[in-house]
Amino acid sequence: MKQFLIDLLGADGVLDTAADLAPYREDFTEIAPSDPDLVAFVTTTEQVQAILVKATETRTPVIPAVYRTNIGGLCMAGEGGGLILDLTRMNRIHEVNVDDMYAVIEPGVTQRIMKDYLVEHDLPLTLGYSLAPPDTSIFANALLGGLTNRSLKYGDQSQSISGLEAVMADGSLVRTGAWAVDGISPYGRVPLPDLTGLFVAFQGTTGIATRMAFQLWPLHPINRRLFFLTYNPTATYEVVMRLCKKEVCDDIGGLSWPSAKMMMGVQRPHPVPDEGEPVFFLYLDVTAEIPEEMAVKTSIIQSVIDEVSAMGEEFVGPLDIETLVKVNPAMEAFAQFPTDLEFLTNHGGGGLSWIGTYGPISRFARGAEVCTEIMVRHGFPPVIVSRPMRGGHFGVLRFITIFDKGDAAEVERVREVNRELLEALTGLGFLMYKTPVWAWRELKDRMDPGMLDLTKRCKKMMDPAGILNPGKMDL
Numbered sequence: 336m337k338q339f340l341i342d343l344l345g346a347d348g349v350l351d352t353a354a355d356l357a358p359y360r361e362d363f364t365e366i367a368p369s370d371p372d373l374v375a376f377v378t379t380t381e382q383v384q385a386i387l388v389k390a391t392e393t394r395t396p397v398i399p400a401v402y403r404t405n406i407g408g409l410c411m412a413g414e415g416g417g418l419i420l421d422l423t424r425m426n427r428i429h430e431v432n433v434d435d436m437y438a439v440i441e442p443g444v445t446q447r448i449m450k451d452y453l454v455e456h457d458l459p460l461t462l463g464y465s466l467a468p469p470d471t472s473i474f475a476n477a478l479l480g481g482l483t484n485r486s487l488k489y490g491d492q493s494q495s496i497s498g499l500e501a502v503m504a505d506g507s508l509v510r511t512g513a514w515a516v517d518g519i520s521p522y523g524r525v526p527l528p529d530l531t532g533l534f535v536a537f538q539g540t541t542g543i544a545t546r547m548a549f550q551l552w553p554l555h556p557i558n559r560r561l562f563f564l565t566y567n568p569t570a571t572y573e574v575v576m577r578l579c580k581k582e583v584c585d586d587i588g589g590l591s592w593p594s595a596k597m598m599m600g601v602q603r604p605h606p607v608p609d610e611g612e613p614v615f616f617l618y619l620d621v622t623a624e625i626p627e628e629m630a631v632k633t634s635i636i637q638s639v640i641d642e643v644s645a646m647g648e649e650f651v652g653p654l655d656i657e658t659l660v661k662v663n664p665a666m667e668a669f670a671q672f673p674t675d676l677e678f679l680t681n682h683g684g685g686g687l688s689w690i691g692t693y694g695p696i697s698r699f700a701r702g703a704e705v706c707t708e709i710m711v712r713h714g715f716p717p718v719i720v721s722r723p724m725r726g727g728h729f730g731v732l733r734f735i736t737i738f739d740k741g742d743a744a745e746v747e748r749v750r751e752v753n754r755e756l757l758e759a760l761t762g763l764g765f766l767m768y769k770t771p772v773w774a775w776r777e778l779k780d781r782m783d784p785g786m787l788d789l790t791k792r793c794k795k796m797m798d799p800a801g802i803l804n805p806g807k808m809d810l
């Protein structure tokens with residue numbers, strides 16, 4: 336395989352020494368490291384096709400990877416070793432259609448590359464940005480059904496995929512969506528059968544997508560980010576549920592106060608809050624075409640806060656992001672997207688893990704209470720990030736730990752807290768996304784047998800030799 340890859344990609348397209356492979360052995364999480372045999376950097380669809388033909392022939396595991404920040408061990412080789420297919424050099428933007436509001440991109444296009452492109456070309460369009468670092472793949476986040484600051488309006492990021500070009504395990508090429516018909520633009524996924532789903536949330540186990548048609552959204556000239564401090568989860572999520580039904584916000588975030596403290600430079604906030612501290616803060620993004628529209632939207636927001644205040648709850652706000660940045664420049668990280676939450680990725684210990692789940696917002700308050708108790712009992716500050724999605728039909732509830740990877744006892748504590756959080760959240764009606772293998776095992780036991788069988792049959796049909804990201808869904 337090594338010589339084949341060198342012939343195909345050139346010597347600088349292949350890594351095989353222990354030193355070069357070291358960064359690929361692990362990710363941010365507590366998941367035990369594992370060794371790949373090789374890393375290959377591809378730049379074209381044809382190279383991906385040739386490699387998958389060879390890999391099927393030689394039964395070589397192939398792990399598609401971009402910036403490897405999925406927080407779930409999904410780009411690690413696993414027990415069988417194998418070839419990590421690094422897609423970072425496939426980073427071209429092939430088309431941006433301003434009238435029909437879509438872009439055609441490759442997997443390596445990062446949030447930063449896409450934003451720079453839109454700004455440089457002065458295009459009145461934007462995209463959903465996740466809280467992931469600027470140099471991470473939009474494409475991978477969409478394939479995984481991740482969430483962004485447009486998820487409240489438009490759903491998880493896979494909903495923005497309007498067509499895919501993908502290489503199957505046998506090297507053949509497929510196009511999905513309206514794009515599959517010669518001469519038709521990638522405007523959407525209907526009315527043909529929606530086979531894009533065969534690649535979404537399969538975690539790189541059914542094919543390697545090489546191009547994505549991806550929806551962009553209008554950029555409005557006026558925007559505000561408002562903050563409210565809140566004093567218990569029930570009040571926080573009551574406001575969130577009511578605001579969703581008013582449809583005035585582009586994005587709503589509910590973050591626990593330890594998250595704010597970390598953002599402001601407290602590296603490890605004490606698990607138990609100080610007397611009188613807020614418990615959460617809400618951030619609300621609002622956009623408008625004209626000042627009058629903004630005024631109406633902000634007054635609707637205030638009326639919701641007033642309604643819940645009348646129920647005896649306390650709120651402090653609205654505080655504008657500009658004011659907060661003046662008080663503490665570290666809040667700049669929250670001023671615009673994409674952002675770099677370095678307090679999570681660059682804190683010295685190297686470890687970052689979470690249980691990130693999707694579920695009904697009506698259960699967020701209970702989820703936050705139960706999981707705060709679990710995190711505090713294990714000695715971790717309750718760092719919680721939550722956001723409603725798809726108009727409020729569901730949302731994300733995520734519990735984050737940072738830790739020292741060199742401290743074996745702390746790594747074990749992370750495993751324990753994650754196991755307990757997952758069990759509690761699943762019991763409360765939440766499902767983990769970007770699911771690591773260990774969590775898949777728990778999930779599978781509760782899955783409808785028909786759905787599990789169909790998922791296995793899809794995998795078998797698309798990857799009969801089982802070479803694509805083996806084991807990642809424990810199928």
Ligand SMILES: Cc1cc2nc3c(=O)[nH]c(=O)nc-3n(C[C@H](O)[C@H](O)[C@H](O)COP(=O)(O)OP(=O)(O)OC[C@H]3O[C@@H](n4cnc5c(N)ncnc54)[C@H](O)[C@@H]3O)c2cc1C
Pocket residue numbers: 398399400401402403404405406409410422442465466467468470471472473474475476477478479480481482483538539540542543544545676679680804
């Ligand atoms: C600080 C921080 C904040 C984050 N915030 C968010 C957030 O707000 N929302 C969110 O959803 N996520 C978030 N994430 C998770 C993660 O960063 C995002 O999912 C990110 O977009 C993943 O991009 P990546 O380039 O790292 O993908 P990778 O981790 O390299 O890949 C992710 C998965 O996709 C598969 N894959 C990659 N490319 C292909 C392809 N072309 N074809 C088939 N399979 C492929 C891989 O095998 C893997 O299973 C965050 C992560 C960090 C570190």
